[in-house]
Amino acid sequence: YLQEWTEIAHQFDVATGYFEIGALLLLDGHWQKLEHIRLLMGDEVSLRTKQAFEVGLETIKGKLDKSIEEAKNEDDFLSGVPAIVEAISTGRIQARVYRQKKFHAKAYITHSKLKVVGSSALVGSSNFTFPGVQQNVELNIQIRREVEELQEWYEQHWDAAEDVTADILKVIERHTHEYSPFDIYIRAMAAHFRSHELSVSEWESSQSQ
Numbered sequence: 001y002l003q004e005w006t007e008i009a010h011q012f013d014v015a016t017g018y019f020e021i022g023a024l025l026l027l028d029g030h031w032q033k034l035e036h037i038r039l040l041m042g043d044e045v046s047l048r049t050k051q052a053f054e055v056g057l058e059t060i061k062g063k064l065d066k067s068i069e070e071a072k073n074e075d076d077f078l079s080g081v082p083a084i085v086e087a088i089s090t091g092r093i094q095a096r097v098y099r100q101k102k103f104h105a106k107a108y109i110t111h112s113k114l115k116v117v118g119s120s121a122l123v124g125s126s127n128f129t130f131p132g133v134q135q136n137v138e139l140n141i142q143i144r145r146e147v148e149e150l151q152e153w154y155e156q157h158w159d160a161a162e163d164v165t166a167d168i169l170k171v172i173e174r175h176t177h178e179y180s181p182f183d184i185y186i187r188a189m190a191a192h193f194r195s196h197e198l199s200v201s202e203w204e205s206s207q208s209q
Contacts, residue, residue: 001122001142002133005110006030008117013109013154014128015040019060019095020067021081021172022130028080037087039095039128040158042103060097060164061171067129068175078175088169095168096161106132106140109151119147 005012006027012034019041024031031037043060071078087093097103108122124140126132143150 001140002027002108002110003030005112005120006033008112008114009034009110010113011036011038011111013038013040013107013111013151013158015103015105015107015154015157016128016132017042017104017106018063018127018129018132020129021064021071021084022067023128023133024084025071025080026130026134028083032083032087035092037093038158039093040103040105040154040161041095041097041128042105043097043099061167064168064171065174068172072175081172081175085169085172088165088172091165093165094163095165096158097164098157098161100160103157105157107150107154109147109154118144119151120144121147121150123150 002012007030012031014037016039019039041060068078068081071081084093088095106124106126106128108128109119110121111119121143122140123143124138126136126138126140132138
């Protein structure tokens, strides 16, 4: 559904309990056709205090960080991530967290470039994560008639949510930092010796130095 709608849509409005980098990587080459993506998510914390929100935000960042590390297992160079970084930096992708109540909604509102087509939506159980859109057994239904009401609901919660785009960007940027050849050499040596058990002669040599 999402891949098909990137061909005719100009914007996606996504409501999700959780967000992982794998969802966008799965749509790499497709989401770039959109002009705008809004991500409205929960912070896993139902308390409304600022302190609780900060705790929730750290949880969100931690899950995102973990999802990027897992993506590296499939792609050492994280192909597709630089485009995500650029899109977030320019405001093409925006992220907000709704914290007034526990946010557990899942909806994908797709806005067509053509007025005669209008907007559509997918509503169900899929979070905007790789497992949610690719691996899990989920149940979603496409709707057309109630999209205007759904959009009103989305706008209401979007306006009441806090912008965390900069926080999300910082997490992803850490994984796309360009290292010098010397940095790469040092990291490679550290990784090598972490898994290398010294022989007796190597240990004696290190002790004599």
